[in-house]
Amino acid sequence: MNNRHYKNLYDEYLKKVENKLDCIVKDKQPESLYAPFHYLITGGGKRIRPVLTMICTGAVGGNPEDALDCGVAIELLHNFTLVHDDIMDRSPLRRNRQTVHEKWNEASAILTGDVMVGFAYKLLPTSKQHSRSDEIYKVFTRGLIEVCEGQAYDMDFNEQKDVTLDDYLNMIDKKTAKILETSAMIGGHIGNGSEEEINSLQDYANCLGIAFQAQDDLLDLTAEQAELGKKIGQDLFEGKKTFLIIKAIEKAKDEYDKILLNDFLNNNGLKDENQLPEMVTLFTKLNVFDDAISFADTYFEKAKNSTAKLKVNQYTQMLHWLIDTLNKRKK
Amino acid sequence: MNNRHYKNLYDEYLKKVENKLDCIVKDKQPESLYAPFHYLITGGGKRIRPVLTMICTGAVGGNPEDALDCGVAIELLHNFTLVHDDIMDRSPLRRNRQTVHEKWNEASAILTGDVMVGFAYKLLPTSKQHSRSDEIYKVFTRGLIEVCEGQAYDMDFNEQKDVTLDDYLNMIDKKTAKILETSAMIGGHIGNGSEEEINSLQDYANCLGIAFQAQDDLLDLTAEQAELGKKIGQDLFEGKKTFLIIKAIEKAKDEYDKILLNDFLNNNGLKDENQLPEMVTLFTKLNVFDDAISFADTYFEKAKNSTAKLKVNQYTQMLHWLIDTLNKRKK
Numbered sequence: 001m002n003n004r005h006y007k008n009l010y011d012e013y014l015k016k017v018e019n020k021l022d023c024i025v026k027d028k029q030p031e032s033l034y035a036p037f038h039y040l041i042t043g044g045g046k047r048i049r050p051v052l053t054m055i056c057t058g059a060v061g062g063n064p065e066d067a068l069d070c071g072v073a074i075e076l077l078h079n080f081t082l083v084h085d086d087i088m089d090r091s092p093l094r095r096n097r098q099t100v101h102e103k104w105n106e107a108s109a110i111l112t113g114d115v116m117v118g119f120a121y122k123l124l125p126t127s128k129q130h131s132r133s134d135e136i137y138k139v140f141t142r143g144l145i146e147v148c149e150g151q152a153y154d155m156d157f158n159e160q161k162d163v164t165l166d167d168y169l170n171m172i173d174k175k176t177a178k179i180l181e182t183s184a185m186i187g188g189h190i191g192n193g194s195e196e197e198i199n200s201l202q203d204y205a206n207c208l209g210i211a212f213q214a215q216d217d218l219l220d221l222t223a224e225q226a227e228l229g230k231k232i233g234q235d236l237f238e239g240k241k242t243f244l245i246i247k248a249i250e251k252a253k254d255e256y257d258k259i260l261l262n263d264f265l266n267n268n269g270l271k272d273e274n275q276l277p278e279m280v281t282l283f284t285k286l287n288v289f290d291d292a293i294s295f296a297d298t299y300f301e302k303a304k305n306s307t308a309k310l311k312v313n314q315y316t317q318m319l320h321w322l323i324d325t326l327n328k329r330k331k
Numbered sequence: 332m333n334n335r336h337y338k339n340l341y342d343e344y345l346k347k348v349e350n351k352l353d354c355i356v357k358d359k360q361p362e363s364l365y366a367p368f369h370y371l372i373t374g375g376g377k378r379i380r381p382v383l384t385m386i387c388t389g390a391v392g393g394n395p396e397d398a399l400d401c402g403v404a405i406e407l408l409h410n411f412t413l414v415h416d417d418i419m420d421r422s423p424l425r426r427n428r429q430t431v432h433e434k435w436n437e438a439s440a441i442l443t444g445d446v447m448v449g450f451a452y453k454l455l456p457t458s459k460q461h462s463r464s465d466e467i468y469k470v471f472t473r474g475l476i477e478v479c480e481g482q483a484y485d486m487d488f489n490e491q492k493d494v495t496l497d498d499y500l501n502m503i504d505k506k507t508a509k510i511l512e513t514s515a516m517i518g519g520h521i522g523n524g525s526e527e528e529i530n531s532l533q534d535y536a537n538c539l540g541i542a543f544q545a546q547d548d549l550l551d552l553t554a555e556q557a558e559l560g561k562k563i564g565q566d567l568f569e570g571k572k573t574f575l576i577i578k579a580i581e582k583a584k585d586e587y588d589k590i591l592l593n594d595f596l597n598n599n600g601l602k603d604e605n606q607l608p609e610m611v612t613l614f615t616k617l618n619v620f621d622d623a624i625s626f627a628d629t630y631f632e633k634a635k636n637s638t639a640k641l642k643v644n645q646y647t648q649m650l651h652w653l654i655d656t657l658n659k660r661k662k
Binding site: 141142152 | 450
């Protein structure tokens, strides 16, 4: 199979996901709750999590279509985290559109996320529908808990000056990688994969998630604004401890460079626009952009190796294609 | 059995619930997430929802102890709604203590509620543990969704001048009654109750919930502050459309009375402290306190009648005792 084939398959699954998302709460009452819900989940995006769920079902020999509902459940879980994180981070934009708390208000954004969790659980199979329903619920609930823990660590880091690369890894493991693991593992269960297969899929997704987050940190500064869908440097203005900033703090020796980084730490983020180009210059000088790229590459490579024990079929091949595609992403 | 027996039984269940709540997240990391979680769920309260779950298991012939975990799951669901509602309502106090968003911050309060839902689901039985697990998940998830819808209606009412008693009933049905229904129905399922028994328990809990909310609206003005655990008249200062205010608007004929009520509507609540005694005087004059009492009484009576089809045992008797006890509550 060639790349075009996998791209077509991805788009086919994506379309099914979009169609399903579009009708989940359409025209439901109360409007104050379901209009922001519908707005949020129909804002586009790569839909990696639900598509990954479907691919992983195929990877263990199941029918990817059977995983559509679970995939959509995970996409809802992901959107629940986005809408609540955006309140906490006071982010005004997401995917080139106003965030829910900006377009409506904070109460709507809280409730929209809350009810979304209910709709997500509603989509998981009952024990009459699938013999692995217990495992699926367990993995899903663990995903919900860990993604909250990850966000809590991320918020803690805003106040913390001495965040190490290990702390960062622990945080993104929970905040970003766990939900991809949830996708992969649930996909594996839907396809009735063996324990060994599900472990492989979990490792794959974990590494993919870590690479993905490091890329996200990088794209915060290197993407085109229109493609990124939010302000360039937003992470730095919010005082986020990204891979780049942690690595820069680790590597900076020059006193003048340290002043800029200490300013960032003491003010919990960049305090004005003209600090942004200074920071970019510093990152370039310290080579941390390249560090992020090779860090991501290492994890993409690990992800690829994690699939070694899976049977070779078009879906396990598609997992490799997905790595290469994400590795080249510009947003 | 006499009232003392039921009181002892209630206290015995309450203690088991408290013990379970106390160890759910004790000393867990990250502290920024689990310290507010632990604070919130160990703040006391009547714990009606988990105890009701246990009683209902007994009412259909099961062992109430088997329902402890599900009861605690529902108590977590209830606390999740409290911590998020308190943010939305900007409430500073709950049960005589600072609310989570006041003691920590809003981000902590959002995340604490979020992760609590995960811990709640974790407590529900798997299909290997209970043959009714599908039904239990379904009822629980419906409860989660409807309580969010109820809160959305309640928030909508803040902006809405023409809220009718029917609108109010629909709102409290979702916001307050549904979670008690969840308790009763899950308790019934844990005890392997028949469909008819579970319907009876649902009706009982629905009526109990509606009566309970009307009482709550009343206690906002008639309770002692120390017992209520929050400011007297808080609902009115927040502009809540309570039973009292809706009934007063319906009954007021005098122009001067209408001015006070219109002021309330136009300002989305009482705007200063001295309006509170005026409003209390108006409510007394219009007899709406008595209306609330007889409204609650009607629903307490309906609740009692709902148990007619249940077999008589000490737990179904305890459901009656619970009605009488709640009817006399001062907080």
